[in-house]
Amino acid sequence: xxxxxxxxxxxxxxxxxxxxxxxxxxxxxxxxxxxxxxxxxxxxxxxxxxxxxxxxxxxxxxxxxxxxxxxxxxxxxxxxxxxxxxxxxxxxxxxxxxxxxxxxxxxxxxxxxxxxxxxxxxxxxxxxxxxxxxxxxxxxxxxxxxxxxxxxxxxxxxxxxxxxxxxxxxxxxxxxxxxxxxxxxxxxxxxxxxxxxxxxxxxxxxxxxxxxxxxxxxxxxxxxxxxxxxxxx
Amino acid sequence: xxxxxxxxxxxxxxxxxxxxxxxxxxxxxxxxxxxxxxxxxxxxxxxxxxxxxxxxxxxxxxxxxxxxxxxxxxxxxxxxxxxxxxxxxxxxxxxxxxxxxxxxxxxxxxxxxxxxxxxxxxxxxxxxxxxxxxxxxxxxxxxxxxxxxxxxxxxxxxxxxxxxxxxxxxxxxxxxxxxxxxxxxxxxxxxxxxxxxxxxxxxxxxxxxxxxxxxxxxxxxxxxxxxxxxxxxxxxxxxxxxxxxxxxxxxxxxxxxxxxxxxxxxxxxxxxxxxxxxxxxxxxxxxxxxxxxxxxxxxxxxxxxxxxxxxxxxxxxxxxxxxxxxxxxxxxxxxxxxxxxxxxxxxxxxxxxxxxxxxxxxxxxxxxxxxxxxxxxxxxxxxxxxxxxxxxx
Ligand SMILES: Nc1ncnc2c1ncn2[C@@H]1O[C@H](COP(=O)(O)OP(=O)(O)OP(=O)(O)O)[C@@H](O)[C@H]1O
Ligand SMILES: [Mg+2]
Numbered sequence: 001x002x003x004x005x006x007x008x009x010x011x012x013x014x015x016x017x018x019x020x021x022x023x024x025x026x027x028x029x030x031x032x033x034x035x036x037x038x039x040x041x042x043x044x045x046x047x048x049x050x051x052x053x054x055x056x057x058x059x060x061x062x063x064x065x066x067x068x069x070x071x072x073x074x075x076x077x078x079x080x081x082x083x084x085x086x087x088x089x090x091x092x093x094x095x096x097x098x099x100x101x102x103x104x105x106x107x108x109x110x111x112x113x114x115x116x117x118x119x120x121x122x123x124x125x126x127x128x129x130x131x132x133x134x135x136x137x138x139x140x141x142x143x144x145x146x147x148x149x150x151x152x153x154x155x156x157x158x159x160x161x162x163x164x165x166x167x168x169x170x171x172x173x174x175x176x177x178x179x180x181x182x183x184x185x186x187x188x189x190x191x192x193x194x195x196x197x198x199x200x201x202x203x204x205x206x207x208x209x210x211x212x213x214x215x216x217x218x219x220x221x222x223x224x225x226x227x228x229x230x231x232x233x
Numbered sequence: 234x235x236x237x238x239x240x241x242x243x244x245x246x247x248x249x250x251x252x253x254x255x256x257x258x259x260x261x262x263x264x265x266x267x268x269x270x271x272x273x274x275x276x277x278x279x280x281x282x283x284x285x286x287x288x289x290x291x292x293x294x295x296x297x298x299x300x301x302x303x304x305x306x307x308x309x310x311x312x313x314x315x316x317x318x319x320x321x322x323x324x325x326x327x328x329x330x331x332x333x334x335x336x337x338x339x340x341x342x343x344x345x346x347x348x349x350x351x352x353x354x355x356x357x358x359x360x361x362x363x364x365x366x367x368x369x370x371x372x373x374x375x376x377x378x379x380x381x382x383x384x385x386x387x388x389x390x391x392x393x394x395x396x397x398x399x400x401x402x403x404x405x406x407x408x409x410x411x412x413x414x415x416x417x418x419x420x421x422x423x424x425x426x427x428x429x430x431x432x433x434x435x436x437x438x439x440x441x442x443x444x445x446x447x448x449x450x451x452x453x454x455x456x457x458x459x460x461x462x463x464x465x466x467x468x469x470x471x472x473x474x475x476x477x478x479x480x481x482x483x484x485x486x487x488x489x490x491x492x493x494x495x496x497x498x499x500x501x502x503x504x505x506x507x508x509x510x511x512x513x514x515x516x517x518x519x520x521x522x523x524x525x526x527x528x529x530x531x532x533x534x535x536x537x538x539x540x541x542x543x544x545x546x547x548x549x550x551x552x553x554x555x556x557x558x559x560x561x562x563x564x565x566x567x568x569x570x571x572x573x574x575x576x577x578x579x580x581x582x583x584x585x586x587x588x589x590x591x592x593x594x595x596x597x598x599x600x601x602x603x604x605x606x607x608x609x610x611x612x613x614x615x616x617x618x619x620x621x622x623x624x625x626x
Contacts, residue, residue: 049620052539054538054539054619054620054623055619055620074543074544075543075544075545078538078541078542078543078544078546079541079543081538081539081540081541081619082540082541082542083541087539087540089623093532093535093536093539093623094536095533095536097245097249098245102245106537106540107540107541109234109238109242110234110537110540110541110542110543110546111541112234112235154540158541
């Protein structure tokens, strides 16, 4: 599904160049649930942003479903973001003035989905995250946990190949975190590929595999034991 | 993304910022309203001018001496014979009357009033369409010095009161004259009142003023087609009789009107251009606010890009926003402008003319302004980098 080789990202600010990502190579299979961990500034977000086609690597290759992303033009990248990737942000990134329904519809609008199908898909994903009754509300009227669930619904709506989540529970209390992670777990069970950045061990424990970053390098990989406590939550 | 979706996104965003949106379009509203008002009033004025021309007749003309500086006065003055000869030699001319205008004071038994004395003869009534309501008009034969006068009935009423003026005496600049008839004011040309007029035989008018002058000849051609020939022939006759060249000029009322029309057209254009500048300022206002809006909505743009909006989708959205804003401004401007022109026209006493074309051009202009001034801000929005845009607070 995702294969990166020698992925490097160098930030250039004036004369100072800062390598945020150094020759990271990793492969993520379809259906995997991968967590990315590491200290602050270790390049986790940089890595995820490149996977999400929000940013381009300085060098290295990135294959998404066998197509080389660095060869795509702007419009094609937009299409990849739209069709193949569902991004979930720490700060939700919902449009505060649009209601939940319209927020979730946005990716489909950019995909050119007909209105009727949009409505149907919106209902489906809202149902999936258990927020059907909130459809008419605006993001500021609902709790943080609910907002993140809306964001997940939005990420799912175009049936992407992979969900990328950058600290999706970073702004949530433990109860809301659990709710959100339960959704991810369910999605994983249904076969969705998930890459999730987190600082927290308990969150990472939901994943089957953990990538550890430090100073822009992938330093270690771990396969998590199937821990009954987590899975039985 | 379809145009309809783009329109919906744009309307959503504009609706969210109702206050700002309405302030943004204010400049466009004022600009369009000003242009519409100026054009409507101007075109209304021209329409009135043309309608009046139709009413009076397009076959009326005047001949005058083209006096040149340095020449002694009276050198090429018209004579009574000139008129008679022209009438005989130029069959295209149906009526031709000499005229001499003198401002004066007329006194009746009841009151005295300032009035315009017109020294002329019978043909004048035909040329200027004067209607006699009592008694008779001046007779033909301009040479008569008989002290008679034909008064407008309104003026007569003012200086005679309830007495019947016909057969009675008036004094014109202290010279007595007998009233032989009353005329009725036709709806005045362009609102010029004819109610303060007295018609007297030309020679009598010369007596009153003490100068043997015929100011000009006013005539009527048989029809509109041969007015040009009529004027040219009359000039030729005069030149032959006075043995000169380029001393006589003829101008038809239509030409005069066209000149007047041209002048009002130019004035309309100038005022319209000034109003157009306010439209330009309105457009710059739109650009200004759009730029602020783009900066403020950087994060929104980042989110849209992250969700798969292409650059052209973003461009389209902001461009549509600008165009919708300007179009709304245009719509409101047209409505206000229509109201404004009705108001101004009422003061100017002519009907405003808001043509479909004007309204269409106003809308086209609004759209053009929206595109022109929206393109740069929209381009800025579309150029944003998703990651940097998302990082914006
Ligand atoms: N646009 C940029 N210009 C310069 N340096 C940058 C830029 N973006 C990120 N960096 C630097 O790159 C490094 C990696 O940043 P990144 O956001 O990937 O870290 P992270 O692992 O996600 O950290 P955190 O856990 O705090 O989110 C950091 O040192 C950061 O300062
Ligand atoms: Mg980060």
